[in-house]
Amino acid sequence: MLFLHSLPTFFLYLSFLDIFCVDATYTLVDNFSGPSLLTGFNFRTAADPTHGFVRYLSQSSAQSQGLLTVSSTTVKLGVDSTNKAPNGRASIRLESKKLYNRGLFMLDLTHMPASTCGTWPSFWTWGAERDWPLNGEIGIHTTPRNAMSLHTSPNCTISSTPSTSLGRIVTTNCDINAAGQTSNAGCGIESPSTSSLGTPFNAGGGGVYAMEWTTSGIKIWQWARADVPDGVRAGGASLDTSMWGTPQAGFLGGDCDFDRHFLNHQIVIDTTFCGDWAGALWGANAECTAKAASCNDYVANNPSAFAESYWTINSLKVYKQ
Numbered sequence: 001m002l003f004l005h006s007l008p009t010f011f012l013y014l015s016f017l018d019i020f021c022v023d024a025t026y027t028l029v030d031n032f033s034g035p036s037l038l039t040g041f042n043f044r045t046a047a048d049p050t051h052g053f054v055r056y057l058s059q060s061s062a063q064s065q066g067l068l069t070v071s072s073t074t075v076k077l078g079v080d081s082t083n084k085a086p087n088g089r090a091s092i093r094l095e096s097k098k099l100y101n102r103g104l105f106m107l108d109l110t111h112m113p114a115s116t117c118g119t120w121p122s123f124w125t126w127g128a129e130r131d132w133p134l135n136g137e138i139g140i141h142t143t144p145r146n147a148m149s150l151h152t153s154p155n156c157t158i159s160s161t162p163s164t165s166l167g168r169i170v171t172t173n174c175d176i177n178a179a180g181q182t183s184n185a186g187c188g189i190e191s192p193s194t195s196s197l198g199t200p201f202n203a204g205g206g207g208v209y210a211m212e213w214t215t216s217g218i219k220i221w222q223w224a225r226a227d228v229p230d231g232v233r234a235g236g237a238s239l240d241t242s243m244w245g246t247p248q249a250g251f252l253g254g255d256c257d258f259d260r261h262f263l264n265h266q267i268v269i270d271t272t273f274c275g276d277w278a279g280a281l282w283g284a285n286a287e288c289t290a291k292a293a294s295c296n297d298y299v300a301n302n303p304s305a306f307a308e309s310y311w312t313i314n315s316l317k318v319y320k321q
């Protein structure tokens with residue numbers, strides 16, 4: 001150490017080494033698009049683990065009810081927006097067949113569910129259900145703002161330093177039972193603006209979400225179509241995340257063994273209603289509470305409110321270092 005302090009050139013050498021050692025280059029391993037998305041994923045029909053007011057449909061039911069549309073290049077995942085739904089609104093939840101450890105996950109969309117009272121659309125990954133949250137959860141919940149969060153067992157925290165994220169760091173303890181945080185909050189970062197979400201996001205042709213999961217942390221970027229970096233736009237066989245700048249959410253720098261807390265994750269894309277998240281937020285939103293007595297009432301009785309609650313997915317690509 002003494003040696004280092006007296007030798008600035010050595011410092012320089014070290015920081016060059018650092019740059020070359022931080023491997024941010026990735027190679028495509030899974031390229032799900034159009035029909036291949038459906039072969040890589042299961043349609044969950046079991047009850048919603050987040051307790052939503054929802055009925056998840058099988059692939060054949062979703063197709064016959066017009067909620068699933070597949071072309072050679074896109075997959076549209078909708079919800080029932082024509083029928084009253086006293087037992088929960090029909091929707092789709094895709095769960096990847098493969099499990100992942102670390103990697104870069106790129107979701108390219110032309111449409112995401114618009115922000116509507118009672119909806120809770122998410123793109124996320126999580127460890128085995130029966131052990132939750134032992135193997136962790138990484139969530140991007142797109143309403144009413146992008147709320148990005150990690151959910152773990154005890155002993156995983158992130159830095160509260162704003163320089164790691166463009167978004168606002170709301171909570172820093174990823175433990176779902178952390179003292180001083182709302183139960184189940186985990187560590188959370190909120191997107192800096194609502195403009196690249198829902199209606200404006202869709203009007204601009206959608207965009208791309210990127211989630212990078214490494215041994216040292218998790219970063220999430222989000223770009224509206226016009227701002228998608230060139231390399232990402234080209235959708236190539238390799239990507240370099242070091243070119244992308246500060247992420248919207250950087251879950252970094254605290255005290256967390258990411259390899260222990262995040263294990264064997266399944267990728268999930270779903271739209272649910274009310275339940276643990278949207279149901280809990282209902283009472284705090286005057287615009288929503290003015291519409292109905294409860295979240296479930298609103299979702300059951302206002303099918304046309306959910307006409308824009310669909311995902312149109314161009315591709316989901318997974319890259320590994």
Ligand SMILES: *[C@@H]1O[C@H](CO)[C@@H](O)[C@H](O)[C@H]1NC(C)=O
Nearest residue numbers: 134152153154155156175260
């Ligand atoms: C968390 O850390 C404490 C203190 O080191 C330890 O006693 C406890 O077993 C840990 N809990 C988990 C779930 O790792």
Ligand SMILES: *[C@@H]1O[C@H](CO)[C@@H](O)[C@H](O)[C@H]1NC(C)=O
Nearest residue numbers: 028031032033036235236237
């Ligand atoms: C990914 O799959 C799509 C659709 O099958 C294809 O057009 C595209 O070239 C693939 N991308 C790469 C990098 O292989």
